[in-house]
Structure formats: structure tokens, C-alpha cells
Amino acid sequence: MSIKKTIFLVLILNGIFLSLFIRNNKQSKIHLHNFARIIKQELTEPEIKYQNRIPSFVENIYKYFVYLFSTDHENLPAINHIRNFKILSNTNTEFYTLYQEIFTEKxxxxxxxxxxxxxxxxxxxxxxxxxxxxxxxxxxxxxxxxxxxxxxxxxxxxxxxxxxxxxxxxxxxxxxxxxxxxxxxxxxxxxxxxxxxxxxxxxxxxxxxxxxxxxxxxxxxxxxxxxxxxxxxxxxxxxxxxxxxxxxxxxxxxxxxxxxxxxxxxxxxxxxxxxxxxxxxxxxxxxxxxxxxxxxxxxxxx
The missing domain is CATH 3.40.50.150 (Vaccinia Virus protein VP39)
Structure with a gap:
């Protein structure tokens, strides 16, 4: 499957999953929406060689589904995988903020x-x-x-x-x-x-x-x-x-x-x-x- 098709599929599935499984928890919706954006960013970043995108992509997809079906989104461990880096953070909100500033906005x-x-x-x-x-x-x-x-x-x-x-x-x-x-x-x-x-x-x-x-x-x-x-x-x-x-x-x-x-x-x-x-x-x-x-x-x- 091409990168563009994969991204399209990720975003479509994200919207479906959020509407089906997380209807009333606004904070959880924001969290998973941000996570889908990171998956998209990691797939399209030109600085990353294609073969190096796969491990992070697989790890992030796995984690996405762990979050999706969890009943306690606030207390999930904040461990994130980007660019083949494994990153521990205090909270998921902190990670998304730093990721946006440093890796997206550069x-x-x-x-x-x-x-x-x-x-x-x-x-x-x-x-x-x-x-x-x-x-x-x-x-x-x-x-x-x-x-x-x-x-x-x-x-x-x-x-x-x-x-x-x-x-x-x-x-x-x-x-x-x-x-x-x-x-x-x-x-x-x-x-x-x-x-x-x-x-x-x-x-x-x-x-x-x-x-x-x-x-x-x-x-x-x-x-x-x-x-x-x-x-x-x-x-x-x-x-x-x-x-x-x-x-x-x-x-x-x-x-x-x-x-x-x-x-x-x-x-x-x-x-x-x-x-x-x-x-x-x-x-x-x-x-x-x-x-x-x-x-x-x-x-x-x-």
C-alpha cells in the first residue's frame, strides 16, 4: 500500500473509531486525534528513510489501539515512539506539545x-x-x-x-x-x-x-x-x-x-x-x- 493510501486509511479509521468508541470523552478524542496526526507526520516526514518509518508506524498503530480500547485514558503510560526513538514523558499532553514545537514546527x-x-x-x-x-x-x-x-x-x-x-x-x-x-x-x-x-x-x-x-x-x-x-x-x-x-x-x-x-x-x-x-x-x-x-x-x- 502506498504512503498516501496508508495516511488516508489512518485518518478515516481514526474518525470512525472516535465516533464509535469514544463519544462523550472530549479529552480522549483530542488525545487520539493528536496521536493520529503524529502517525501521519511520521509517515510523511521526508527526512526519514522509508524503511525506517515502518517500526515506528507499527509501534504507534499498536499503541493507538491500546489507547482506543482502554477505559482509563488519563492514566495510561506516556511512552511514545517517533523516528525510531523511544520517548518517556510526564504526560501525553506534554509529549504532544513538545512534539508539535520541536518535530513538526521545527x-x-x-x-x-x-x-x-x-x-x-x-x-x-x-x-x-x-x-x-x-x-x-x-x-x-x-x-x-x-x-x-x-x-x-x-x-x-x-x-x-x-x-x-x-x-x-x-x-x-x-x-x-x-x-x-x-x-x-x-x-x-x-x-x-x-x-x-x-x-x-x-x-x-x-x-x-x-x-x-x-x-x-x-x-x-x-x-x-x-x-x-x-x-x-x-x-x-x-x-x-x-x-x-x-x-x-x-x-x-x-x-x-x-x-x-x-x-x-x-x-x-x-x-x-x-x-x-x-x-x-x-x-x-x-x-x-x-x-x-x-x-x-x-x-x-x-
């Missing part, structure tokens, strides 16, 4: 001439970004940082289960000084040392911060930063130690909080260190006063 995609790039990943979460980088550059050397206990344990398992070489991870938050802090929203993709939301202040763990400048002593092909508000602190540390000279490209998810307005500081540091940059946002009018906003900054040496 927000961390970059093109390098170096086939063995050195990549530093600040805010590795459960490791989806590291897996994406390894998919692009299998011979890359990667340093990953993740402060949350829950996320770090999954990150470690995902690296071990997928036998990733030249990958080191550190259970550290990154800042511009070494200290103990509260990490709010621990165990989620939104864990942050900054909390503008009073409802998140009861959910925290004590973490240790470190300086990224202590880990950078050679050329970095890509610095990826997604640290839910600590971006400026990290860049300030690198600037104070003259370590931005080692960095070629930066992909940063910048988080703006109402209590900290430091975008101008961050951009001035990049400009001072001879970086050009592009800012990408999905914000649309009408604009509202929000507790937090985020957008991407893509910076590169001139």
Missing part, C-alpha cells in the same frame, strides 16, 4: 556545515530537543542542563534508552550566580525560577544554580536556551566572562514577565558581542496585558 532547526557540531542545550526538559539535534546531526556533541528532578530523571532515561553518544547532562539551573533557588512549576515544561502566577508558588522544589560560563571553553556551534525567564541572566554571565566569543548561533525562547522587563538589556549584550538577530512571535492583536509572553530570538555572528 523551532530548533538549524543548518551547519560542521557535521560534528558542539551543541549546548539549556533547559533540556525530558530531552526532546536533544533527540531532535541528534536526528539532525548524529555525530554531534551535546551538553544538556535541566534542574527539575522529575524532568531530569526522564531526560536521563531517554538518553540511555536511545543510546545517545557524546551527550552529557547536568541537573543544574543556569543563572548569573551560584545559589539555591525555588523552581516553580516543577515537573512541567514551564518550570521557572520566576513566578508571576501566585497559583504556582506552592508547587516548587529547591534547586542549585550554576554558571554556563564554567562549561564553555571551546567553539559552540549552537546555544539553545529555553529556561522560562532565566535567559537574560545566562547571557549576562557569558558576557561577563567573555564566553559569547565562543558561540556561533543562538536559538532562544525569550520569556517576558511583568516583574522583569530585560529584553533591551539582552539585545544590547548581543549587539555588543557582534550578533545579528531575528525575533519571531506568534502574538496577534488585540494585544492584552498578560502575566507572561514568549517569543523566539535567533541570533548569529555577523
Amino acid at each position: 523551532l530548533y532547526y538549524f543548518d551547519l556545515k560542521n557535521e560534528k557540531p558542539f551543541i549546548v542545550d539549556c533547559g533540556s526538559n525530558i530531552g526532546m530537543s536533544i533527540l531532535f539535534f541528534k536526528l539532525l546531526y548524529p555525530n554531534s556533541e551535546i551538553l544538556g542542563f535541566e534542574p527539575s528532578n522529575i524532568n531530569f530523571n526522564l531526560l536521563k532515561k531517554n538518553i540511555e534508552n536511545n543510546k545517545l553518544d557524546n551527550t552529557k547532562i547536568f541537573k543544574k539551573a543556569l543563572s548569573n550566580k551560584i545559589e539555591s533557588l525555588k523552581l516553580y512549576g516543577t515537573g512541567t515544561p514551564l518550570g521557572s525560577i520566576i513566578s508571576d502566577n501566585p497559583h504556582n508558588r506552592s508547587n516548587y522544589e529547591i534547586i542549585e544554580t550554576d554558571l554556563l560560563s564554567n562549561y564553555i571553553n571551546k567553539k559552540v556551534d549552537l546555544l539553545k536556551i529555553d529556561t522560562e525567564g532565566a535567559e537574560t541572566l545566562i547571557i549576562e554571565d557569558l558576557d561577563s566572562k567573555n564566553k559569547l566569543n565562543f558561540i556561533d548561533k543562538i536559538i532562544m525562547e525569550y520569556h517576558h514577565f511583568t516583574t522583569q522587563n530585560k529584553l533591551s538589556n539582552l539585545l544590547s549584550i548581543l549587539e555588543k558581542n557582534n550578533f545579528a538577530y531575528q525575533i519571531c512571535s506568534d502574538q496577534h492583536p488585540p494585544m492584552e496585558n498578560r502575566l507572561a509572553q514568549h517569543f523566539f530570538i535567533y541570533a548569529y555572528k555577523k
